[in-house]
Amino acid sequence: MLVDTAQTSSPDTIVEFIAQAKNRESAMFTEAEGKSLLSSFGIDTPQGVEMKVGQELPGHLREPLVVKAISTTLVHKSDAGGVRVGVSRAELNDVALQMRGSLAEFGHQLDGVLVEEMVPAGHEIIVGAVREPGLGWTVMVGLGGVLVEVFEDVAFGLAPLSETQILDMLQELRGMKVLDGARGGVKADIPALVTLISRVAGPEGLLAALPAGVVEIDLNPVIVSGTRAVAVDARFVVGAQDATGAEASAAGNAQVTDFSPLFNPRRIAVLGASGKRPNLANRFIRNLRAGGFEGTIVPVHPAADEIEGLPAVASLADVNETLDYAFVALPGARVAEALGQGTGKVRFAQVVSSGFGEVESGKDLEAALVATVRKAGIRLIGPNCLGTHASAGKLSFVPEAPLTPGTTAVVSQSGGLSVDILRVGAASGIDFHSVVSIGNSADVSAAELVSSHLGNDEVHVIGLYLESLGVAREVLDVLSAAETRKPVVLLAGGRTSGGSRAATSHTGALAGNHRLWPAIARQAGITLVDSLADFATALHALSTVDLSVKPNGNEAVLFGNGGGASVLGADALDRQGISTRPLPESVIAELESLAVPPGNGFHNPIDVPAGTLAVKSGGVAADILKVVLAGSEPAVLITHLNVGIIQRNLGATHGDVTGTIIDSIAAARDESQSNTHQLLVLKSDGSDGTGDMVKAYARRARRIGIPVFGAFEDAALASRAVLEQSKQIHQASLGADGRQ
Numbered sequence: 001m002l003v004d005t006a007q008t009s010s011p012d013t014i015v016e017f018i019a020q021a022k023n024r025e026s027a028m029f030t031e032a033e034g035k036s037l038l039s040s041f042g043i044d045t046p047q048g049v050e051m052k053v054g055q056e057l058p059g060h061l062r063e064p065l066v067v068k069a070i071s072t073t074l075v076h077k078s079d080a081g082g083v084r085v086g087v088s089r090a091e092l093n094d095v096a097l098q099m100r101g102s103l104a105e106f107g108h109q110l111d112g113v114l115v116e117e118m119v120p121a122g123h124e125i126i127v128g129a130v131r132e133p134g135l136g137w138t139v140m141v142g143l144g145g146v147l148v149e150v151f152e153d154v155a156f157g158l159a160p161l162s163e164t165q166i167l168d169m170l171q172e173l174r175g176m177k178v179l180d181g182a183r184g185g186v187k188a189d190i191p192a193l194v195t196l197i198s199r200v201a202g203p204e205g206l207l208a209a210l211p212a213g214v215v216e217i218d219l220n221p222v223i224v225s226g227t228r229a230v231a232v233d234a235r236f237v238v239g240a241q242d243a244t245g246a247e248a249s250a251a252g253n254a255q256v257t258d259f260s261p262l263f264n265p266r267r268i269a270v271l272g273a274s275g276k277r278p279n280l281a282n283r284f285i286r287n288l289r290a291g292g293f294e295g296t297i298v299p300v301h302p303a304a305d306e307i308e309g310l311p312a313v314a315s316l317a318d319v320n321e322t323l324d325y326a327f328v329a330l331p332g333a334r335v336a337e338a339l340g341q342g343t344g345k346v347r348f349a350q351v352v353s354s355g356f357g358e359v360e361s362g363k364d365l366e367a368a369l370v371a372t373v374r375k376a377g378i379r380l381i382g383p384n385c386l387g388t389h390a391s392a393g394k395l396s397f398v399p400e401a402p403l404t405p406g407t408t409a410v411v412s413q414s415g416g417l418s419v420d421i422l423r424v425g426a427a428s429g430i431d432f433h434s435v436v437s438i439g440n441s442a443d444v445s446a447a448e449l450v451s452s453h454l455g456n457d458e459v460h461v462i463g464l465y466l467e468s469l470g471v472a473r474e475v476l477d478v479l480s481a482a483e484t485r486k487p488v489v490l491l492a493g494g495r496t497s498g499g500s501r502a503a504t505s506h507t508g509a510l511a512g513n514h515r516l517w518p519a520i521a522r523q524a525g526i527t528l529v530d531s532l533a534d535f536a537t538a539l540h541a542l543s544t545v546d547l548s549v550k551p552n553g554n555e556a557v558l559f560g561n562g563g564g565a566s567v568l569g570a571d572a573l574d575r576q577g578i579s580t581r582p583l584p585e586s587v588i589a590e591l592e593s594l595a596v597p598p599g600n601g602f603h604n605p606i607d608v609p610a611g612t613l614a615v616k617s618g619g620v621a622a623d624i625l626k627v628v629l630a631g632s633e634p635a636v637l638i639t640h641l642n643v644g645i646i647q648r649n650l651g652a653t654h655g656d657v658t659g660t661i662i663d664s665i666a667a668a669r670d671e672s673q674s675n676t677h678q679l680l681v682l683k684s685d686g687s688d689g690t691g692d693m694v695k696a697y698a699r700r701a702r703r704i705g706i707p708v709f710g711a712f713e714d715a716a717l718a719s720r721a722v723l724e725q726s727k728q729i730h731q732a733s734l735g736a737d738g739r740q
Contacts, residue, residue: 010040011209018213021238024072031068031114034234038219041199041206044192044230048116053096062117063088066232067095069103070112080106085118119232122225123179123188127197128218129159129207130511134470138511138519139201141166143175144221151175156511156519158473160203165523166194172522179224192229196222215239257379257444259452262348263390263434265324266295269316269346271338272329272353275304280352281329282308284387284397291403293394298323300338316342324348325395326378327387332356332365335383336372343376351383352415357440358384370442385439386415389422391432392458398422406431407460408543409453411446413438413467414493420532421465428536429702430543433459447474454484461542462486463535464526467493469516476524485732487542487725488526491535492517525728527721534717537709541679541718542725544707550730551635551675551723555579557628558605559621560640560681561613565712566605569640569681572716578636578723580604587631594623614650618660625668633674636719639665640712643694644685658682658697666704677722680708681715 017033029037032050039045047061050070069082077083081102084095092115100110126144129137135158142154155172157165170176170190181187200206200219207217216237223230268288273281285308288297299307302314313319316326316338323346328335332355339349357366366383373380381388387397391405398419408430412418418437425432433456438446446466453459466472472492479488495517521528529535556578558569570580582588582603591602596615601607606628612620621639628637643658650657662680669678680701684690698708709715 014209014211014214017236018211018238021236022213026071026073026075027238028075029234029236029238030070031234032070034217034236035231037206037236038231038234041209043196043199043206044228045234046116046119046230046232048114050112050114052112053100053110054093057089057092057115061115064118065089065092066116066118067092067099068114068116069099069108069110070114071103071108071110074103074108080108082108087115116232119223119230120225120228122186122223122228124221125179125193125224125229126154126218126220127200127222127231128216128220129201130216131212132469132511132516134468135473135516137201137207138516139169139197139207140511141169141197142173143178154515156515157201157523158476158520159201159207160205161198161201161523163194163198163202166197166201168522169519170194186226188224189227189229190224192227193222193224196229196231213238257448257452259449259456261324262381262388262436263395264393265348265390265395267298267321267323267325268293268295268395269298269300269319269323269326269342270307270329271300271316271326273299273301273307275301275307275312279329281327283399284327284329285310287396287399287401288394290399291394291396291401295324316345319345321345322347325350325388327352329353332362332383336365336369339369339378340372340376342378346376346378348381349373349378350381350385350387351439352385352387353382354384356383357442366440366442373443380443381436382439383442384415385437386418387437389418389432389435391434396422397437402426402432404431405458406433406543407458408463408539409433409449409456409459409461410435410463410465410539411438411449411453412436412465413441413446413471414465415439417465417532421463421535424532424536425539428540429698429708430536430540441471445474446471447478450475450488451478451482454478454482454486460486460547461539462488463539464488464490465493465535466490469513469520472517472520472524476520479524479526485525485729487547487721487729488524489535489538489542489721490517490521490526490528491530491532492521492528495530525724525731527724529717529721533714537714537718538721541707541722544702544705545677545679545722546705547722547726547729549675549677549726551677551726552633553635554723555581555634556636556638556719557583557632557634558638558640559608559624559628560606560638561608561610561642561645562605562640563607565640565642565683566607569638569712569716570605572712573638573719576716576720578716578719583628583632587627590627590631591624594620594627596620610646610649613646613657613661614654616660617654618657619664621661622664622668625665626672629668629672629674629676634676635723636677636679638679638681638712638715638719640681640683640715642683642685643697644683644687644690647690647693658693659700662697662701662704662706665701665706677719677726678706679715679718679722680706681712682708682710684710 017029035045065087067084103110124144128140132138137159139157153175155169179188218235219231299312301312326346326349328351332353356362389396391403415437588602597611599609682694684694701708
């Protein structure tokens with residue numbers, strides 16, 4: 001029986017394909033079935049037919065031909081001699097017989113052959129997709145054929161993908177220069193490739209229509225010539241049908257919640273404090289009082305009349321007024337019953353207790369807790385989390401908490417890391433709006449909190465520490481649908497290659513966490529960082545600079561005293577993808593005309609000795625920077641100062657040179673009204689006196705909107721974060737399709 005691969009497939013036909021594939025050892029569609037499905041979605045495939053050995057080939061196929069083996073047990077055709085190219089009609093029968101013998105040597109039976117027209121030569125690309133738990137379809141594109149195994153030059157995204165996002169994926173490939181016709185090569189038809197990928201992974205593409213039974217697909221290779229993109233091989237793998245897509249991953253309550261009582265509570269209940277032996281709940285009460293909490297604290301204890309000097313009630317049922325927040329540190333088995341007594345009386349309950357869904361034996365306990373709080377009308381934070389820090393509300397889970405209200409809000413899946421985020425962040429100059437540790441997030445999810453922060457005028461910057469790709473997918477969906485855009489920084493736990501698996505498709509085998517986290521970050525417009533220090537650095541920069549400034553390009557200018565330090569700074573910027581090209585000759589000439597001592601380098605980096613910085617007691621910095629900003633307008637301008645050297649050598653004769661330079665940076669910025677972000681590196685020589693000076697100068701700079709760092713590496717990373725997030729904000733303001 002002849003089967004034409006150009007035949008289109010209906011939904012009923014796809015179900016039939018799945019049923020047939022389940023009965024094959026390979027658990028795959030035949031290639032002809034797969035290509036008929038591709039044709040249904042307008043995806044270009046070679047003309048061909050599926051036929052039995054010895055059948056007569058239809059006359060409409062043009063030579064030369066490609067012959068491929070069909071076998072229910074064969075996965076990799078080439079390995080068993082199951083592919084022949086450049087075949088003529090006269091050779092077809094002999095080739096099929098030879099193929100039958102070759103397959104038999106490898107233990108396979110030849111059931112038929114797929115005969116196709118050869119596609120003209122071009123670049124080999126792989127396009128694939130695999131269903132991932134909690135993520136839905138993850139899509140891969142890369143250099144195809146055997147190169148996918150050799151170089152693994154691939155990029156990932158999450159369906160559905162816009163054409164802009166597909167182009168972003170392609171630009172991430174090292175081989176993109178080859179596709180662009182490097183060194184006289186063939187320039188690939190990139191629009192045709194983007195269209196093909198869109199018809200696979202776009203909002204109305206193939207992936208959106210596939211039933212759950214299809215779990216992996218590979219189009220390898222897709223031949224991309226100068227005029228066409230053709231899927232010459234198609235592999236569709238079936239597997240167990242389970243709801244592992246993003247649509248099944250959301251755990252949060254569907255109701256819309258006002259989170260303001262969580263961040264500025266007036267009445268707080270504390271469950272689990274002891275009247276005899278101080279514990280975590282007792283320390284929470286002490287933290288509240290030490291931090292200046294001005295509301296009402298209601299200890300809940302079944303026997304004690306008083307806890308920490310405060311009158312206690314036996315249960316939440318005995319509370320007469322609505323509670324904004326309940327801190328719960330009871331044994332896990334008692335939590336649901338205790339909260340159930342607060343029906344209609346508690347807005348938020350944060351359960352720090354463990355032993356719930358984070359362990360197999362606690363999953364039923366967690367389910368019962370969620371059912372209880374939803375019936376009681378309580379929104380649950382946690383369980384298995386440390387608590388909520390809210391600066392304006394004078395609420396925290398750490399002693400001596402940094403409670404100066406700020407504009408940076410953090411959501412963290414780790415309680416312990418939340419403590420570090422607060423401490424390291426405060427030391428970096430961040431004033432927090434809030435830090436919420438969500439633990440198991442059995443009810444309130446990270447995505448729901450992000451959505452709340454996007455709509456909260458008090459929050460300007462959002463930080464995330466996430467360990468689950470499924471949770472990250474939920475955040476991606478929130479950001480994609482949001483009308484408001486704010487800077488988002490992500491620190492991801494578990495970014496190793498773990499997650500890759502033995503899979504029938506190349507896509508499944510390559511879809512490791514180390515590729516999926518960057519894919520989510522790119523698609524969501526999030527800045528991804530590698531460490532807690534980098535997390536604090538990026539958040540500090542974004543919470544300090546004026547993000548209404550729209551920088552042009554991706555170039556930086558370095559200015560300061562340092563010589564070799566400037567070279568290292570340029571290297572650090574280059575590692576972050578930011579260039580330090582020489583200034584225009586006209587700008588250099590104007591700088592050289594300034595009345596300053598000799599020995600300056602004005603090309604970029606701009607290196608000036610202490611004698612130059614002493615001019616106008618540091619005010620010369622304004623003259624230099626005004627010339628630079630007027631004649632070049634870089635995206636970033638980083639001033640770096642060795643505070644110890646400057647103040648030891650110049651302080652006695654020229655006064656507060658460092659302070660004047662800092663003021664001059666702001667003056668040049670404000671007068672020029674340029675589209676340049678200003679950053680500052682203040683270096684210490686390690687002595688106590690210099691360290692104290694650096695801290696004072698850093699506070700001075702931050703007050704006037706200049707973020708401060710102790711090393712070039714930090715300033716370079718901060719520059720990347722600022723430029724990435726500035727781009728996202730301004731694209732959103734223009735309604736650009738930079739996000740899904």
